Amino acid sequence: MAIKPRVPVREQPVEQRIHNFDSVPYGYNEEEAMAEAQRCIQCPDPPTCEAGCPVRIKIKDMNRLIAEGKFKEAYLLVKKAHAFPACTGRVCPQEDQCEGACILTKVGQPINIGKLEAFVADWAREHGVEEEGITEEREEKVAIIGSGPAGLACAADLRKFGFKVTIFETLHKPGGVLVYGIPNFRLPKEIVEYEINKLIEMGVEIKLNITIGQNISFEELKRDYDAIFLGTGAGAPQFMGIEGEKLNGVYSANEFLIRANLMKAYLFPEWDTPISVGKRVGVIGAGNVAMDAARTALRLGAEEVYIIYRRKMEYSPARNEEIEHAREEGIIFKELVNPVRFIGDENGWVKGVELIKMELGEKDSSGRPRPVPIKGSEFVMELDTVIEALGTVPNRLFLSRTPGLKTDRKGVIQVDDNLMTSIEGVFGGGDAISGAATVIKALGEGRRAAEAIKEYIDSKKKK
Amino acid sequence: MAHKITRKMDLNSEDFYVEVEAPLVAERFRAGNFVVLITVPHGERIPMSIMKAEDGKISMFIKKLGKTSWELYKSLDQFEHVIGPMGKPIDVKKYGRVVVASDLVCGHAENYALCKALKEAGNYVISFQTFPTAEEVYPEEVLARPVCDEYHLTTEDGSKGEEGHYLDILEEMLESGEKIDIIFAGGSLPNLKELGDLTKDYNIPTIVTVRQIMVDASGMCGACRVFVDGEMQLACIDGPMFDAHKIDWDAALRRPMMYVEQEKIAYERCKKLGRC
Numbered sequence: 001m002a003i004k005p006r007v008p009v010r011e012q013p014v015e016q017r018i019h020n021f022d023s024v025p026y027g028y029n030e031e032e033a034m035a036e037a038q039r040c041i042q043c044p045d046p047p048t049c050e051a052g053c054p055v056r057i058k059i060k061d062m063n064r065l066i067a068e069g070k071f072k073e074a075y076l077l078v079k080k081a082h083a084f085p086a087c088t089g090r091v092c093p094q095e096d097q098c099e100g101a102c103i104l105t106k107v108g109q110p111i112n113i114g115k116l117e118a119f120v121a122d123w124a125r126e127h128g129v130e131e132e133g134i135t136e137e138r139e140e141k142v143a144i145i146g147s148g149p150a151g152l153a154c155a156a157d158l159r160k161f162g163f164k165v166t167i168f169e170t171l172h173k174p175g176g177v178l179v180y181g182i183p184n185f186r187l188p189k190e191i192v193e194y195e196i197n198k199l200i201e202m203g204v205e206i207k208l209n210i211t212i213g214q215n216i217s218f219e220e221l222k223r224d225y226d227a228i229f230l231g232t233g234a235g236a237p238q239f240m241g242i243e244g245e246k247l248n249g250v251y252s253a254n255e256f257l258i259r260a261n262l263m264k265a266y267l268f269p270e271w272d273t274p275i276s277v278g279k280r281v282g283v284i285g286a287g288n289v290a291m292d293a294a295r296t297a298l299r300l301g302a303e304e305v306y307i308i309y310r311r312k313m314e315y316s317p318a319r320n321e322e323i324e325h326a327r328e329e330g331i332i333f334k335e336l337v338n339p340v341r342f343i344g345d346e347n348g349w350v351k352g353v354e355l356i357k358m359e360l361g362e363k364d365s366s367g368r369p370r371p372v373p374i375k376g377s378e379f380v381m382e383l384d385t386v387i388e389a390l391g392t393v394p395n396r397l398f399l400s401r402t403p404g405l406k407t408d409r410k411g412v413i414q415v416d417d418n419l420m421t422s423i424e425g426v427f428g429g430g431d432a433i434s435g436a437a438t439v440i441k442a443l444g445e446g447r448r449a450a451e452a453i454k455e456y457i458d459s460k461k462k463k
Numbered sequence: 464m465a466h467k468i469t470r471k472m473d474l475n476s477e478d479f480y481v482e483v484e485a486p487l488v489a490e491r492f493r494a495g496n497f498v499v500l501i502t503v504p505h506g507e508r509i510p511m512s513i514m515k516a517e518d519g520k521i522s523m524f525i526k527k528l529g530k531t532s533w534e535l536y537k538s539l540d541q542f543e544h545v546i547g548p549m550g551k552p553i554d555v556k557k558y559g560r561v562v563v564a565s566d567l568v569c570g571h572a573e574n575y576a577l578c579k580a581l582k583e584a585g586n587y588v589i590s591f592q593t594f595p596t597a598e599e600v601y602p603e604e605v606l607a608r609p610v611c612d613e614y615h616l617t618t619e620d621g622s623k624g625e626e627g628h629y630l631d632i633l634e635e636m637l638e639s640g641e642k643i644d645i646i647f648a649g650g651s652l653p654n655l656k657e658l659g660d661l662t663k664d665y666n667i668p669t670i671v672t673v674r675q676i677m678v679d680a681s682g683m684c685g686a687c688r689v690f691v692d693g694e695m696q697l698a699c700i701d702g703p704m705f706d707a708h709k710i711d712w713d714a715a716l717r718r719p720m721m722y723v724e725q726e727k728i729a730y731e732r733c734k735k736l737g738r739c
């Protein structure tokens with residue numbers, strides 16, 4: 001049987017999009033979505049795609065409903081699995097999850113499940129589809145720390161259970177990594193705002209500019225709420241710890257992206273926050289954050305942007321779509337090199353990086369070949385901006401002021417099978433309990449924690 | 464969410480005083496903390512020192528430097544956000560004879576707050592506030608005189624108070640063998656570096672405010688990284704006050720210069736719009 005190729009996704013032309021921060025994919029329209037969904041061969045149960053989904057979306061049924069033009073039904077079905085399909089449709093690593101598990105990969109291209117998921121969510125937003133409301137109001141109060149994906153997902157479900165839910169957020173805008181981290185060209189901010197406004201309409205209270213442990217103590221929170229969910233994320237940057245990191249012009253990807261996304265530095269001087277981008281920009285690392293930083297630098301006017309990666313791109317943890325988009329936009333991939341030190345000019349600004357060539361050795365704990373430096377292969381590359389995208393760790397501000405909370409060496413919060421931390425009634429989810437993972441995993445854990453919190457409060461009530 | 468400005472006044476031709484409603488910050492403020500301001504909806508996040516926190520309001524000293532501060536001075540009667548208290552408070556306890564010194568706008572604000580807290584903890588507090596000339600000296604009501612035990616107003620040209628910078632007078636004090644148990648200081652970074660060099664010889668613990676550029680000011684971006692004893696620390700959550708004897712001063716002095724060009728652009732634009 002010949003399998004039709006994927007329905008292509010219309011995108012902003014390269015020469016246009018490298019000058020703006022608007023969404024790169026336009027997404028499917030109704031006809032395109034139906035045609036793509038009709039490619040689904042409706043495998044016998046259990047379909048492999050669903051097993052590949054961390055939150056077990058009923059993908060096969062979603063595809064069938066879309067194929068039949070029943071978009072509202074498809075949307076409500078997806079929403080049963082998790083709260084923010086418009087976001088995950090755009091940011092999940094589908095090739096490692098649902099699409100990677102799609103049976104069609106054996107004979108051709110898998111169903112474009114990500115774009116179909118985003119389509120139903122966008123369709124529902126444009127058509128004002130309402131979901132089921134709150135079944136019964138309850139007296140108990142739950143505090144959620146952090147308004148990123150885990151916290152939002154947990155809040156949505158707890159509110160549906162009828163609890164009074166308050167989210168505390170350190171920053172002046174809610175959304176966590178969806179707002180400060182992921183650029184608009186990948187996840188338009190109006191989508192995140194829409195989803196958050198839905199939660200507020202449901203009755204979720206969001207208190208901004210509050211850092212628990214800093215301006216409200218954790219003890220106070222414990223006293224005032226029946227349960228607490230920690231969705232504090234992994235927001236602190238890691239640096240290489242090499243010579244020259246103190247130079248001006250050396251950024252963490254976190255800072256670079258917070259300036260660009262949260263503070264809208266790309267609209268400077270209409271917006272007040274500045275950002276400094278030179279002509280030759282080097283991004284250290286090759287994950288999604290590195291791609292985001294590189295493409296942001298390009299849009300901010302850099303002439304040449306390099307991804308500097310110690311392995312080969314085939315081992316990059318970034319989504320295929322991001323690597324493809326970056327390549328199309330002219331990002332240059334420097335593989336098998338690693339920075340040894342950054343070099344500064346007489347004014348203390350970075351002017352280059354000394355790199356050492358690497359070769360791939362035995363497999364390491366990540367299952368990828370370990371990069372090994374080649375002795376004597378050092379060389380200098382001129383750069384005037386460096387962005388280190390080396391991954392993140394949990395923020396120690398919250399941890400240092402929360403006594404009794406068990407973490408590992410890196411500050412990752414330890415939880416039991418019910419996502420309860422070492423403190424009774426305090427639960428956790430998302431990057432705060434896993435280091436740094438995916439949005440969908442955080443959404444799934446937020447949801448599981450909501451269930452666990454409900455059970456915890458119910459069982460306490462019985463006593 | 465906006466915070467109403469309840470008082471604004473000139474301190475001298477460059478600096479001004481702002482008092483704003485911020486009950487949560489005022490209630491929790493401790494000496495050493497700072498606040499993050501967002502003046503307008505499109506504004507940047509600016510860390511600012513606090514002079515005092517009373518009756519649900521906080522008071523700050525601000526220098527008219529660039530777009531944000533000029534616009535605030537000229538055109539605003541409220542802040543979009545006042546966030547805090549941020550940062551680590553100092554360890555307020557009985558040290559004995561304590562010096563608190565400052566020579567610039569934010570340092571002067573901290574001077575008042577530090578003196579007040581340290582005096583309440585039973586210390587003998589000696590405050591130094593240095594201004595260039597008599598003309599720049601702030602109005603008496605905001606100086607640290609009433610909250611310390613021994614007050615030294617100094618001007619560099621000697622036109623008011625004692626003549627010289629606090630560094631000179633302190634050096635004389637130390638040479639004469641006067642006993643000082645600890646020094647807290649804020650203001651000009653090069654002078655804080657010099658202070659550290661001076662007190663190191665006398666082995667006097669010296670804790671200084673290392674003002675750095677911040678973005679989120681909650682440990683997320685690393686913009687305010689300061690190298691202390693070879694270790695990377697973040698001024699926003701580990702500071703902003705650090706041991707002057709252990710700071711990598713070259714890096715700390717350089718980093719605040721990162722956006723000088725952009726600051727000019729923003730200010731010129733604001734001026735054209737008639738808001739600065």
